[in-house]
Amino acid sequence: MGCNFRCIHCQNWSISQQFEEGSVIPQKEVALLIDIARRDGCRNQNWVGGDPIPHIPFWLGVLLYEKENTPVFFNTNGHYSQESSELLKGVADVYKIDFKYGSDRCAERISDAPRYWETVTRNLRSAKRYGELLIRVLVLPGHLDCCLCHILKFISEELGKNTRVNLMDQYTPHWRAGELPELSKRLTPQEWRRAVAMAEDAGLTNVTM
Numbered sequence: 001m002g003c004n005f006r007c008i009h010c011q012n013w014s015i016s017q018q019f020e021e022g023s024v025i026p027q028k029e030v031a032l033l034i035d036i037a038r039r040d041g042c043r044n045q046n047w048v049g050g051d052p053i054p055h056i057p058f059w060l061g062v063l064l065y066e067k068e069n070t071p072v073f074f075n076t077n078g079h080y081s082q083e084s085s086e087l088l089k090g091v092a093d094v095y096k097i098d099f100k101y102g103s104d105r106c107a108e109r110i111s112d113a114p115r116y117w118e119t120v121t122r123n124l125r126s127a128k129r130y131g132e133l134l135i136r137v138l139v140l141p142g143h144l145d146c147c148l149c150h151i152l153k154f155i156s157e158e159l160g161k162n163t164r165v166n167l168m169d170q171y172t173p174h175w176r177a178g179e180l181p182e183l184s185k186r187l188t189p190q191e192w193r194r195a196v197a198m199a200e201d202a203g204l205t206n207v208t209m
Contacts, residue, residue, distance in 0.1 A: 003050040005077055006112035009177035016050040027058065031065035038068035044094070048075040056084055063091065074131075078120040079113050085126050095127035096134045102150025106143060110180065121154060128159050135159075136166045139195045142182030148195060152202040161203045167195065169209070 003016035014020050034045050047059055053076060063072075071093040078097035088095075099120065101107040107116030127133045137151055155163050169192045177183040187195075199207050 001050055002054045003077070004053050004079060004113075005051065007175075008110060008179055009171075009174055009183050011172065011174040012050065013175040018050075027061045028065045030062045031067075034062070034066055034070055035068045038070040042070065044071040044073040046073040046075055051077050053077070053080045053084065056080075056087060060087065060091070077111075077113075078123050078127075079116065080119075080123060082122070085123055089126070089130045092127075092131050094132045094134065096136060097124060097127060098136050098138070099124070099151050099155070100138065100140075100147075101143075102147035102154075106147055110140075110183070117150075121158070124154075124159060128163070133159070134164045134166065136168065138168045138171055139187055139192065140171055140183065141185060141187045141191060144191060144194060144198065149198060152198055152204065156202040156204055162206045163204070165199070165204055165207045167199055167207050167209050169195070 001015055001018050001020065001022040003010075006017070007013075010016050015022075034042075037045075047055075049055075052059060052074065072091055073094045073096060074088060074092035075096045076098070077100065097120070100111065101113075101116050104114075104116050107113040124133070124135070135155060137148070139148055155165060169187055171187050173184050173186070196209070
């Protein structure tokens, strides 16, 4: 439950914005469930949400009770503090980071996420250095020039052309997306073809779709 973003198009808005009540489970109980799953063949523990960022202290506590050393898959929007980044070093084995915006203006307008570019690019660099990095890019309609081109350029030039990127075309309007005209509709086939071409032009060699 919970998220530090307020994305107006969130498909999981009832969870991310905590319209649901959820359940409180003690750290020891969560750790036991993870240990049992690991012994049954589970490959990793996926910290997700909403977003796991508001609950990093809870998850670190869970790790203290775990016995099976299950790898940590940190599944996040990437907009966390320098202090959080330090806490995750040596803890997160795989960072799956959503790279959403190439513009601070778009980030604030759509997700109420201030200082987006500075924060997320810093955390991407750290994730690349301290763990295995997978970047997920959901192509938003109307945001190829303001966002996607800058995202792909940064990945190629700063993180490496072989960085694992999942380029996604499945944007669907949810929740309050109708408040922004460009987000009230699906991505067009023309936009998707252009997005794929942009990834190719950026020289990225490890892109899945």
